[in-house]
Amino acid sequence: xxxxxxxxxxVAALGAGGLMGCTHPPPRDQNIGPAPPFVSGxxxxxxxSTWKTSTFAGLVxxxxxxxxxxxxxxxxxxxxxxHAAEEVTCVAGYVHDESVKQQATATDKDLAGKRVxxxxxxxxxxxxxxxxxxxxxxxxx
Amino acid sequence: xxxxxxxxxxxxxxxxxxxxxxxxxxxxxQRDVAPVWGGEVWTCVALDSLSGVxxxxxxxxxxFKTQLGLANALGxxxxxxxxxxxxxxxxxxxxxxxxxxxTTASHExxxxxxxxxxxAYVAGPSGRRLAxxxxxxxxxxxxxxxxxxxxxxxxxxxxxxxxxxxxxxxxGPYDYLEHLDAPETMTxxxxxxxxxxxxxxQQVFADARGRLAWLAKMTNPSSRVQARxxxxxxxxxxxxxxx
Numbered sequence: 552x553x554x555x556x557x558x559x560x561x562v563a564a565l566g567a568g569g570l571m572g573c574t575h576p577p578p579r580d581q582n583i584g585p586a587p588p589f590v591s592g593x594x595x596x597x598x599x600s601t602w603k604t605s606t607f608a609g610l611v612x613x614x615x616x617x618x619x620x621x622x623x624x625x626x627x628x629x630x631x632x633x634h635a636a637e638e639v640t641c642v643a644g645y646v647h648d649e650s651v652k653q654q655a656t657a658t659d660k661d662l663a664g665k666r667v668x669x670x671x672x673x674x675x676x677x678x679x680x681x682x683x684x685x686x687x688x689x690x691x692x
Numbered sequence: 693x694x695x696x697x698x699x700x701x702x703x704x705x706x707x708x709x710x711x712x713x714x715x716x717x718x719x720x721x722q723r724d725v726a727p728v729w730g731g732e733v734w735t736c737v738a739l740d741s742l743s744g745v746x747x748x749x750x751x752x753x754x755x756f757k758t759q760l761g762l763a764n765a766l767g768x769x770x771x772x773x774x775x776x777x778x779x780x781x782x783x784x785x786x787x788x789x790x791x792x793x794x795t796t797a798s799h800e801x802x803x804x805x806x807x808x809x810x811x812a813y814v815a816g817p818s819g820r821r822l823a824x825x826x827x828x829x830x831x832x833x834x835x836x837x838x839x840x841x842x843x844x845x846x847x848x849x850x851x852x853x854x855x856x857x858x859x860x861x862x863x864g865p866y867d868y869l870e871h872l873d874a875p876e877t878m879t880x881x882x883x884x885x886x887x888x889x890x891x892x893x894q895q896v897f898a899d900a901r902g903r904l905a906w907l908a909k910m911t912n913p914s915s916r917v918q919a920r921x922x923x924x925x926x927x928x929x930x931x932x933x934x935x
Contacts, residue, residue: 596842596843597842597843598843599843606708606844607841607842607843607844608707608708608711608712608841608842608844608846609706609707609708609711610707611707611708611711611738611841612707612710612711612738612739612740613707613740615737615738615739615740616739616740616741616742616743616744616745619697619737619739619745619746620744620745620746621744621746626744641842642842645841645842649715649718653718653722653735656722656733657695657722657733657734657735658731658732658733658734659694659695659735659750661748661750662695662735662748662750662751663695663735686842686843687842688840688842689715689839689840689841689842690839690840691715691716691718691719691837691838691839691840692719692837692838
């Protein structure tokens with residue numbers, strides 16, 4: 552285990568030294584077209600059919616960035632240009648729940664608290680449009 | 693206290709991988725680091741960019757880059773003009789079913805937590821003034837955190853770190869994984885730095901592997917900017933082995 556770990560270090564270091572550039576494949580959630588039209592209903596975030604423009608985890612950094620904006624509702628709305636509303640709302644649900652946990656434990660609760668408020672507002676807004684999501688939780692252990 | 697945001701320059705880390713690493717480090721900081729290091733809990737999130745992100749002094753940034761600001765490093769954390777930040781090379785792409793390598797990011801976040809301004813030293817049981825770097829002595833050791841995001845579960849490797857007893861002496865354990873049996877010791881590949889009686893920086897390596905996994909603290913006396921660097925690989929730069 553330790554040997555293979557060192558091998559990883561070595562490969563990474565040599566890769567950088569050789570100026571090979573980024574060796575990763577393109578991100579899986581690259582958007583290739585306009586978002587699907589809004590369709591109200593209840594979506595299962597765990598179902599493959601829900602994910603049309605991204606993977607669940609692949610959309611997390613975009614939603615986290617949007618809710619870190621001074622105007623999170625506007626930034627989340629901007630994501631609808633390239634992602635389906637149900638996708639953004641699934642991830643907003645995940646970010647909400649994770650931020651609630653962070654708010655409960657973090658020494659500085661301000662940033663997590665802003666995420667809770669922003670995602671709650673978004674989820675409520677989508678619910679008012681007739682879009683709800685289920686099965687969006689996550690955990691780490 | 694702050695939140696660490698992980699960002700990947702030019703998408704050099706896939707966004708899903710970035711999200712899994714951030715979630716793992718977030719748990720590590722809350723569950724593993726905070727309880728033994730004073731209870732302060734830092735959070736960690738992944739951002740796809742900093743575009744439009746509201747400025748706040750509470751957020752530190754770790755940027756994955758294919759070329760770092762310091763040559764031959766896998767990652768480093770530093771302070772410049774009152775701003776703490778870190779950089780790291782992207783982790784290798786894991787094969788299907790393999791764990792994501794979050795160790796470099798974890799290492800830098802944990803060490804920023806231990807010494808945000810990169811200039812803290814602690815008088816150890818030996819009398820040496822030890823750099824307050826929490827991961828260096830056990831930097832080759834990692835453990836997995838299982839992260840589920842929606843329907844997907846991935847394993848993420850994060851870095852081992854030393855405990856207060858490593859600096860203060862007394863009864864163990866001395867590191868999170870309980871590999872060490874005494875203060876001021878290292879596991880294979882480990883490293884630590886201290887100031888000698890003349891105030892000069894000295895490095896101690898656990899072994900030849902530790903020498904190659906060159907860890908150093910860079911000091912710029914004119915600006916007082918200090919960076920602590922992880923995992924550079926340079927035979928030419930490797931210092932003589934000190935024990």
